[in-house]
Structures are given as structure tokens and as C-alpha cells.
Amino acid sequence: MVLTSYEWDRDQLEKIIEELESILLEMVKLETSFNEFLEKIHPTYRDSAINFLHYLALRQKDIRELQENLAHLGISSLGRAESHVMDNISSILKILYYLNGRHGRSPMISKNLIKYEDGKRLLEHHTNGLIGDRTAKRDTRIMVTMPSEAANDYRLVRDLLASGMDCMRINCAYDDVDAWARMISSLRRAERELKKTCRVSMDLAGHKLRTGPVEPAPAVIRWSPRQDGYGRVMAPARIWLTPMEYCAQAPTDTDASLPVPVKWLSGINIGDVVKFNDTRDRSRRLKIADSFEECKLAECYKSAYVIENTVMHHYVSGDEDSEPIDAQVGKLPENERYIVLKKGETLIMTEDRTPGTAAVRDEAGNVVIPATIGVTMPEIFSRVKPGERVWIDDGKIGGIIRHVNKNHMHVEITHARPRGEKLRGSKGINLPDSRLDLPPLTKKDVEDLAFISHNADIVGFSFVNSASGVYELQSRLKELGGDNLGILLKIETVSAFEHLPELLLAAMRSPGAGVMIARGDLAVECGYERMAEVQEEILWFCEAAHMPVVWATQVLEKLAKKGMPSRAEITDAAMGVRAECVMLNKGAYIVEAARTLDDILMRMQVHQKKKRSMLRKLDLAKRFKVLKENVEKPDRN
Structure with missing residues (x-):
């Protein structure tokens, strides 16, 4: 029963005393049972190990009602006793003995008593x-x-x-x-x-379970002109043309960089036109706007997708009726590698370390062949079970194991944003329900x-x-x-x-x-x-x-x-x-x-x-004294 006022009688105090004495007894018992083990603790930690055992004994009980009663009495409720738990309870008991007329009585405590200052010093x-x-x-x-x-x-x-x-x-x-x-x-x-x-x-490094590599995405350069909210072109896309033999860093305000042969590029001047067909076989036109030694800056008023070996047709002085000088786009950097996974889809995790592949979908977007990816620790397949959870990439992707054998498992994706999540290589995998025994x-x-x-x-x-x-x-x-x-x-x-x-x-x-x-x-x-x-x-x-x-x-x-x-x-x-x-x-x-x-x-x-x-003096409280007049004499206007 929780005390409901500051009035108490001896019977109520005696019940609190008995509960605290019982806790102290459990602390001493647990410490005694570990005497042999404590001999193996490093000397610098021995007192701390004893206090820790005392704390474990305390936390094996639900003492919330006891805490409430102590708080009603205006006595420490044990909420800050971690570093000196037996000393804290002993001090409370001494106060309660005095309140209940047991002057001079001392609680039974361990000879290894860690006091408040000891706890601070040891930490x-x-x-x-x-x-x-x-x-x-x-x-x-x-x-x-x-x-x-x-x-x-x-x-x-x-x-x-x-x-x-x-x-x-x-x-x-x-x-x-x-x-x-x-x-x-x-x-x-x-x-x-x-x-x-x-x-x-x-x-x-430890046994960090991670995803294997992912198959590289096609090397495609894409750009679009700047448009307003109505889709009207406000400014062209800016394309950096650089020698493929020694690619120069593109300015930060460009939208794309294309490597092309230096000999071809050296013959291009401001005002010239370059035409090509992009991956969608759509005709596109670049207008040379500026020159920086071998590098050129071009402008394009339409979106385009360009891949390696795309043929570029250079028209000198912008004369598009003349015979063009042709060149091919050089090797492009690989795009970021990832697999898109959506809720309800299946991911097949395999022991094979070959690059993972995205799902194959039909024209309606339905999965025909599930996505696959390898893992860094194939031994997990003999240790996990259907129904256990899988979390990937710090919890961004979640799933349930639906089928598993010695070299792969099928995971149903249960946690992903509606538009899907990107799964990349070398991302952490957590198996919170599995006991791997590694x-x-x-x-x-x-x-x-x-x-x-x-x-x-x-x-x-x-x-x-x-x-x-x-x-x-x-x-x-x-x-x-x-x-x-x-x-x-x-x-x-x-x-x-x-x-x-x-x-x-x-x-x-x-x-x-x-x-x-x-x-x-x-x-x-x-x-x-x-x-x-x-x-x-x-x-x-x-x-x-x-x-x-x-x-x-x-x-x-x-x-x-x-x-x-x-x-x-x-x-x-x-x-x-x-x-x-x-x-x-x-x-x-x-x-x-x-x-x-x-x-x-x-x-x-x-x-x-x-x-x-820590109750440091607060300027906010101090300022209230200055503002007291405003509280006592509010503006009546």
C-alpha cells in the first residue's frame, strides 16, 4: 500500500524497514555466492564488481511502491543509487530507524561497502x-x-x-x-x-554480415534543361565536353560531362553545332557556347540520354547542311549500383558472390524473376529458419525469411517505402531472431x-x-x-x-x-x-x-x-x-x-x-525577480 500523506504510523514504517532489510540481505547473499569469482576480477575493478552485484540484487525486485512510499516521506527513493547502492539503502534505513524510535541501531551490511564518494572516484x-x-x-x-x-x-x-x-x-x-x-x-x-x-x-571487424556486390547499372549520362512549374524551358542544360585522353574537371554549374577525342574537340569553336541521336533514337542538338583551351561548354534545350560510343556530328560554324566531322563518346563512369526493392516482393539471398541483379519485370511492372544478392557469410543459411526477421542497411529494408536451404534463402520484403528502397552492396544485415553461434x-x-x-x-x-x-x-x-x-x-x-x-x-x-x-x-x-x-x-x-x-x-x-x-x-x-x-x-x-x-x-x-x-543557478529564474513588477502590476491599458 502506498502512503497517501506525510502522516505515518510505526506499523507503516516497520513494513518499509523490513522490505529494505530484505533487499540488503539479498545483496549480501549474492555477493557471498560470487566470492570465488571475485578473486579473478582485476584488483582495480573488484569493489566495482561487488557494487554491481548489489545492484543486480536490487533490480531483481519491483520496488516501485517502495520508492513511492520513500518519496512521500521526503527520503531518497533509490532513483540515483547505482554507483553506491548498498550505502544508499543503509543511509535510508538509519533515518527510518530514528523515525521509528530505534535510536543507535545499524543495518546489516557487507564489509565491502562502496560509499557515494567511492562510486564517483571509481568511475x-x-x-x-x-x-x-x-x-x-x-x-x-x-x-x-x-x-x-x-x-x-x-x-x-x-x-x-x-x-x-x-x-x-x-x-x-x-x-x-x-x-x-x-x-x-x-x-x-x-x-x-x-x-x-x-x-x-x-x-x-568481427562477424559483420553484409550484402555482396551489385551488378553495375548501365553507364548512361542524362541531362535536362531547367523548366518552370508549367514545363516551359527557362535555361538550357550545360554540357562539358572534355578530352577523353585526360578528362578535365567540369565546372560545378554544368549538368553533364562527355569525354570525346582531343583531336576532334580541338577543331570545335564557339558557335559550332554538334548533333547526335540519343539512346531513344531522338535527334539532339548541342550549341557550343564557350571554350576553355581544349575543353568546350555546350548548351542543349532538350533532355537526352547518352552512352559510350554515341556518334557525335560536328558542323563547323553551325552550318548543318555541310559534311559533319564525326567522333564517338568515350568510356563513361558507371552509375551508382543498387537494386530497388518494394514491399511484398521477394529478395533471394545467395552464397554466390557474383554481383546481385535487379528483379525482372513484365510490361505491367510485375516481378517475373526476383532480385538476387549475395552475402558475406554463407554459413548463416544453415543457422536461420523460416519466419525469422531480416533487417538490411540499418533497418531501411525489412523482411521475413520464407524459405531457406543450404545455399540461399527467400526473403519477403515487409518494410520499405511505397516507392521502394535502394539496396546497395556492402550494407549491414541484422538477424535479430536468429542464433548464429559463430x-x-x-x-x-x-x-x-x-x-x-x-x-x-x-x-x-x-x-x-x-x-x-x-x-x-x-x-x-x-x-x-x-x-x-x-x-x-x-x-x-x-x-x-x-x-x-x-x-x-x-x-x-x-x-x-x-x-x-x-x-x-x-x-x-x-x-x-x-x-x-x-x-x-x-x-x-x-x-x-x-x-x-x-x-x-x-x-x-x-x-x-x-x-x-x-x-x-x-x-x-x-x-x-x-x-x-x-x-x-x-x-x-x-x-x-x-x-x-x-x-x-x-x-x-x-x-x-x-x-x-545539476541545479546550477539559472539566469531564467534570476530574471524573474527583475520582472516581478510586471507580474504584480500588469498593464491595465
Whole structure:
């Protein structure tokens, strides 16, 4: 029964006391049952492991009614007890003993009591050890994923370090040992130049299931003139004619670029006319409007489709009755490769790595032959079952397995926009319902560990699912002399989330450990509607374990890639202050994104610490005193 007023009697208080004492007893029992296991925990994490066990004992009960009663009494409701859970309950009990006349009584507690200040100190100590010391102005660290060009661009690495990067992240799914070594070398040089330090985290590629390549689309150049809302031509399309022997970069305001023989092009002058028939056998006319040495700029008032070997007829001085000089269009760049999938259609996923093909359709647009695409891990076909879900490309495409055998499976597309979704090669595939039972480390992972163990500070464990996998990684690192490395558990599957307690305790055998909330894959696996809840639980468990958290995936993504953030991602980045580190992914504007994140985190840290709101003096409240007269004496006119 929930208390309904500030009045209470001894019987009500006694029931609350009994419930809290029962919780303390369960904490002590769980800790005692793990005594042998705790001996294997690294000394720096032993107290944290004990507090974590206490928290697990607390969260095995539904204490919402107890919280409500404590709140009515004006006493802590245990909502912020993660880092010092037994101490918090013990303090509450001492108050309740006093209120109920039991002066001098003390609750039964473990000899390993982690107090409030201990919890803060341990989390900061573990964060410093894993990701590096906090800066003078900012508590939350910034991790930045290196793009491939960082291997040969010292200025990019230096600018990122100057803009607030505290940890360089290298994803071993991309590039190679030589490129990674150059990235790290540039970082060390930048550290010396800027007199700053930065950790290096290297993610194992892991068992990342991806789509295979896609058959290239026809190499076609298309253009159209500019039209108004009524379809009237307002301005011609601008076509750049460049020597095929050494293609010159087209101006940014052109609509298309055509490679043609330099000898033919050199004979063309302003005012000349070039005619051709496009792929639809429609006659089209180009008028030469400008000349830039060998390159020419032409104008066309009609749309056209041009392919390689299209014959161009040059009429000198625009005399279209004269004998033309002919040439053929050279090799054109391949168009973007993708397959369009619509809801209700079938996608055949195969073990064959030959390029995937689009669906064959009849004149009415109905599918005659389904689309096909290969996968990077054909062993999944013996492990998945009909009825299980498939998500592709961070959840943009969803489907259900309808049929499967040893070398292919049929997937019915159930999630796609009405006009269809574009499926490209090398896109991630998630199987949230399937139990794949794959070995924790791939052959590539084991090979990469040889470099990681001697060049990195942290190893990111991708697609970790079990404590045994953590033990295997720790064993491999010890063999390579890298047992001093910190381990960053990437929680990106439902299985990893469901085994989070075991994973955290296993990681505590290492001198440094942390958790990355890989929100992209995790959201696809658990469902976007559940992502916020899952994210909160991970943050709670990690705070109870005094383990640093990296807030990752799509942070300031539009800013990093396009140079302009959305309002939603600014708010998301601000909430990253609840973690110990925020990760940025690569993009053309990554330096600007790092500067922006640095500013956001500095502003937010005075307002938020973990899940606690910090009650800094607010100018908005202070201003009310100045405006008081306006409230008391409203304008009567």
C-alpha cells in the first residue's frame, strides 16, 4: 500500500524497514555466492564488481511502491543509487530507524561497502585509465572514427586533435595495417606539436554480415534543361565536353560531362553545332557556347540520354547542311549500383558472390524473376529458419525469411517505402531472431590483434555475445603481450544486451574496460520503439559497475556528412553528456562536428551528470525577480 500523506504510523514504517532489510540481505547473499569469482576480477575493478552485484540484487525486485512510499516521506527513493547502492539503502534505513524510535541501531551490511564518494572516484578512475584524463574544461571525452584519407592527411588528424578529439578510433573492417600505422604516426606527431595526448581504440571487424556486390547499372549520362512549374524551358542544360585522353574537371554549374577525342574537340569553336541521336533514337542538338583551351561548354534545350560510343556530328560554324566531322563518346563512369526493392516482393539471398541483379519485370511492372544478392557469410543459411526477421542497411529494408536451404534463402520484403528502397552492396544485415553461434573471433580478428596489441590502447570487441568470447579475447591479448589493453564491449545485438551482466563481469578481469552503445545495429535488432529503454538500462548497469560508456552511432551525423545539423541530433548530442565518451563517425565535415560537439558537451555538463540534473543557478529564474513588477502590476491599458 502506498502512503497517501506525510502522516505515518510505526506499523507503516516497520513494513518499509523490513522490505529494505530484505533487499540488503539479498545483496549480501549474492555477493557471498560470487566470492570465488571475485578473486579473478582485476584488483582495480573488484569493489566495482561487488557494487554491481548489489545492484543486480536490487533490480531483481519491483520496488516501485517502495520508492513511492520513500518519496512521500521526503527520503531518497533509490532513483540515483547505482554507483553506491548498498550505502544508499543503509543511509535510508538509519533515518527510518530514528523515525521509528530505534535510536543507535545499524543495518546489516557487507564489509565491502562502496560509499557515494567511492562510486564517483571509481568511475572517474576507470574512465581515466581507459579513455584518458578529462580536459581542463570538459568531462565527457570525444572519440572520432578515422576515415581512410586520414592515413595520408596529417592536417586532418591534427585538426581533429586540436578540435577536441580525446580518442582516435580505427575500424579494422576498413583499410589495412599500413594505413592504420600511418594514422597512428600522424596522431603521435600531432600530439607532440599540440602538446596534447590522445588514446587509440581499434575495433575488431568481427562477424559483420553484409550484402555482396551489385551488378553495375548501365553507364548512361542524362541531362535536362531547367523548366518552370508549367514545363516551359527557362535555361538550357550545360554540357562539358572534355578530352577523353585526360578528362578535365567540369565546372560545378554544368549538368553533364562527355569525354570525346582531343583531336576532334580541338577543331570545335564557339558557335559550332554538334548533333547526335540519343539512346531513344531522338535527334539532339548541342550549341557550343564557350571554350576553355581544349575543353568546350555546350548548351542543349532538350533532355537526352547518352552512352559510350554515341556518334557525335560536328558542323563547323553551325552550318548543318555541310559534311559533319564525326567522333564517338568515350568510356563513361558507371552509375551508382543498387537494386530497388518494394514491399511484398521477394529478395533471394545467395552464397554466390557474383554481383546481385535487379528483379525482372513484365510490361505491367510485375516481378517475373526476383532480385538476387549475395552475402558475406554463407554459413548463416544453415543457422536461420523460416519466419525469422531480416533487417538490411540499418533497418531501411525489412523482411521475413520464407524459405531457406543450404545455399540461399527467400526473403519477403515487409518494410520499405511505397516507392521502394535502394539496396546497395556492402550494407549491414541484422538477424535479430536468429542464433548464429559463430566463434567469437574471426581469422581476420586474430591476425589484426597482432598489430592492435602493440599499437593501440583499447580493443573494441565487435559483436560480442558471451562471457566466453571475452575470456578468449583476454587470452589472445595475453599471448601477444597486450593484456594491458582496455576492452571496449560493443553492445550491438539483442544477445549482447541480454547477457550484459555476464559481459561486464567478464570484462572486469582486464585492467581497463568500457561499453560502447552501438545504437545503430542495436536499434535495428531490438526495434526503434524499444531503443530508448534499452539504452537507459545499459547506462544504469554500467554506472553500477563504475564502467565508462561510449555513446555511439549517428551522433551529429548530418553535420559530419553534410555540414548542417538537424535539431534532433543536436539534442541527442547534448544527452551524450550522460556517458563518459561520445563517438563521432567519419564525414566530410568531421572537424566542424568535433568542434560543435566539444562546445555542446561543455555547455551541458553544468546541467547534467549521469542521470542527475545539476541545479546550477539559472539566469531564467534570476530574471524573474527583475520582472516581478510586471507580474504584480500588469498593464491595465
